Amino acid sequence: MVRPEDVAGLSADNLAARLLGKPATMARRDVSRGAEVSLLSARKFWHALGFPIVEDDDAMFTEADQMALMAVARLVREEELDESTALAMTRAFARTTDRLAVWQTQLMAEALADPALEAALDEADARGAPDLAAANAAALKLADMADSLEPLLIYAWRRHLTAAISRMLADADPQQSAQGVRRVVGFADLVNFTSLVRRMTERQLAVMVQRFEALATDIVTAHGGRVIKTVGDEILFVTIDAAPAAAVALDLVETMAEDDLLPDVRVGMAVGPVLSRLGDVFGTTVNRASRITSVAPGGGVLVDDALASALASLSGFETTALRTRTLRGIGRVTPSELRRATGGRLAARAAGGPPTRPTTTSEETP
Structure with missing residues (x-):
């Protein structure tokens, strides 16, 4: 059950603070300055993550965004990746995790939906979106579970990365590389x-x-x-x-x-x-x-x-x-x-x- 006081405190800022560590108080200028990258590079990174471009002075970012930008900059500086490859890596993470996040929010909303309300819905009322109570309950539940889910995400990625590397090595046949595997x-x-x-x-x-x-x-x-x-x-x-x-x-x-x-x-x-x-x-x-x-x-x-x-x-x-x-x-x-x-x-x-x-x-x- 979702308590009224929990719902009353539910907002985009509060969710960002719970999931990202702190509320969004930084502008892109602050993030780029802290990460020691140009505003242009910060804009490219944000866009590669799949988010719309915002004004340079809008307080849309958290310290987690700055740390992520620093990590990408470090890939370029220390791991000797060119910027386009680093941004492509970022884009791969973004597209995959976007689908994952949407999938998980839908699953949680369906799991927490009121069965009586579901049964009462007729064909005219049937929607793909959850009711407000289920959406509130799912938001709170996922925010509470994020720390527990994160290690599973990392584990799954490392497992699939291991399998992908093994397939790549097995496919590395110079005679077939021109036509594909x-x-x-x-x-x-x-x-x-x-x-x-x-x-x-x-x-x-x-x-x-x-x-x-x-x-x-x-x-x-x-x-x-x-x-x-x-x-x-x-x-x-x-x-x-x-x-x-x-x-x-x-x-x-x-x-x-x-x-x-x-x-x-x-x-x-x-x-x-x-x-x-x-x-x-x-x-x-x-x-x-x-x-x-x-x-x-x-x-x-x-x-x-x-x-x-x-x-x-x-x-x-x-x-x-x-x-x-x-x-x-x-x-x-x-x-x-x-x-x-x-x-x-x-x-x-x-x-x-x-x-x-x-x-x-x-x-x-x-």
Whole structure:
């Protein structure tokens, strides 16, 4: 429960003081002078953090802002980074933590919402934003928990930095660097999502999208893959090898089919070189996977011919080549349907014998 005296003292200045250490009393001139950097550099740093430009004399900053600016200046002076690289590092932190902060405030507001009020809302009143009581409770709770959450944030970043460095070192092949690293790229797309949006309230839609993202992320990471991004009804994921990608795709289809809240999902995958920038992946392989997904049936998985060939030598999976199609921006592609093989790896292990190889079949194309 939120006490009235807590809400009465809730303000932007008080929250800033609790979360940042002290209230905002410094102007940019004060911050730049204390950090021993120019006003221009201070403005670039603030903008890289994702915040709008303010006037030089506006008291918008705290000592925490000055310490952060000093840390960036130190990166340039002592770590021998050029300013553009240091600002790019700052921008990477900012974009990631902005999404993290919004995500966490929404989660906390939903967790602290009054169930009776939630049940009383009809379709006309359904909103994506929390009610005032839940927003106040979430603000106070997050401010109280910030010190406890901060070590988890640092731990998660260091863990993911370790994994990213390991992948970079593994990918450091001079023969492939010109074309990009080789990855299996997959898209998972909820079927009939547009029609569902028209029939659902915003709260119902939020619950469905959140469940889809949670289930999909768990499946992808369980097989050693990475979720690159989610866009409402669709996720983009990558794996290094073909077998984990096939397992991810089939698990996604089966899990969504068994879930009463979610519609069927369709998956399209392709393998080839990708370019990795800004935490995202780009290139023809990504475009091919996206176009293949658009022609995949609900509850089905389609793969390109290169991935079908890679899976042909693996037990546990089988593919069937379908008719050749012309995909916009890609050209002629012969997708194959991916299924679990009967009597594959799991059945063979249960019988105590060696894994059997699936038979790859094909349809004649017109």
